Amino acid sequence: MPLDPFLVTMLQQVAQADGPALTDVPPEQAREMFSAMQSTALVKEVNEIRDLDADGIAVRVYRQRDDKCPAVVFFHGGGWVIGDLDSHDSFCTQIAEATGYTVISVDYRMAPEHPFPAPLDDCYTGLCWVQANAEKLNIDPARIAVAGDSAGGNLAAAVCLKARDEGNNGIKMQLLLYPVTDCSFDTQSYIDNAEGYMLTREGMHWFWDHYIGHDETLKWNPLAAPLQSDNLTKLPSACVITAEFDPLRDEGNEYAKRLDAAGVTTDHQCIDGVIHGFFDMQEPLVGARTALAFAADSLKRNLEA
Numbered sequence: 001m002p003l004d005p006f007l008v009t010m011l012q013q014v015a016q017a018d019g020p021a022l023t024d025v026p027p028e029q030a031r032e033m034f035s036a037m038q039s040t041a042l043v044k045e046v047n048e049i050r051d052l053d054a055d056g057i058a059v060r061v062y063r064q065r066d067d068k069c070p071a072v073v074f075f076h077g078g079g080w081v082i083g084d085l086d087s088h089d090s091f092c093t094q095i096a097e098a099t100g101y102t103v104i105s106v107d108y109r110m111a112p113e114h115p116f117p118a119p120l121d122d123c124y125t126g127l128c129w130v131q132a133n134a135e136k137l138n139i140d141p142a143r144i145a146v147a148g149d150s151a152g153g154n155l156a157a158a159v160c161l162k163a164r165d166e167g168n169n170g171i172k173m174q175l176l177l178y179p180v181t182d183c184s185f186d187t188q189s190y191i192d193n194a195e196g197y198m199l200t201r202e203g204m205h206w207f208w209d210h211y212i213g214h215d216e217t218l219k220w221n222p223l224a225a226p227l228q229s230d231n232l233t234k235l236p237s238a239c240v241i242t243a244e245f246d247p248l249r250d251e252g253n254e255y256a257k258r259l260d261a262a263g264v265t266t267d268h269q270c271i272d273g274v275i276h277g278f279f280d281m282q283e284p285l286v287g288a289r290t291a292l293a294f295a296a297d298s299l300k301r302n303l304e305a
Helices: 005-017 027-038 086-099 118-132 151-165 188-192 201-212 216-220 249-261 286-303
Strands: 048-054 057-063 069-075 102-106 139-149 173-177 237-245 266-275
Touching: 005 266, 027 086, 048 118, 057 086, 057 118, 069 086, 069 118, 069 151, 069 286, 086 102, 086 139, 086 286, 102 118, 118 139, 118 151, 139 151, 139 286, 151 173, 173 286, 188 249, 237 249, 237 286, 249 266, 266 286
Parallel strands: 069 102, 069 139, 139 173, 173 237, 237 266
Antiparallel strands: 048 057, 057 102
16 A cells, blocks of 8 residues: 555655754754654543652553553653653553553663663563552553553563563553564565665664664563564463554564464554554544554453453
């Protein structure tokens, strides 16, 4: 399918602006640039938003209703280097409004100041805090999902692997939005979408270099690259959403395929005509609205079964 006309125009405008890429500047400046880019994202109104401390980790709670309901623990994207609670307000409010569930966003430490496994450890700590404080949060501890976009999808997948291996069976579902699942740059989607679609092959090298540093062995560590796991059994049910014009498309598709083959109940949809990062472009993109509806339906079917 051709690239959505809105995205064609947007990418042309970005190219004409001829500004520096996020990966051409130091991480601190890249974070500022990314925050400015996200300021126009649509943020839905929810009944209550509050910031809390989760054993030393900042979390933001988005509550849509008053009864004890399912919860989605969310990990933001940004290549483990950029992004924060504010940059992903739109993701969390969209999910909360579409499902009625409480969404809890975790503000994990970021690379390169805090490389692997620090971001993963913080996300897992955040999950455990939510589980331990389910009563205070007025959520159902038996109906908790983890979710994330891009690098946040990577962290959500890795949290599920870590939880399974540590005997924590309290995750009901994982929602992975165009996740990073591997540290390989030679798939067909990396070749076809190497540049020109916002996220680039070179950019992913930059993100991975900051996350795992110079330790090449981490490329094969399943907690860094979940697709490298030789055991995907006994994991929470999954919803995996990928994008047609995304370097990460093939590894996300393959992870969904591997989960399904391992006996994990898996919903998967590759959205045509869109690029990496499309999910919160709800107003201009039909594909974004399709993805949100697909994700919300999957969450409801899995958390209310």
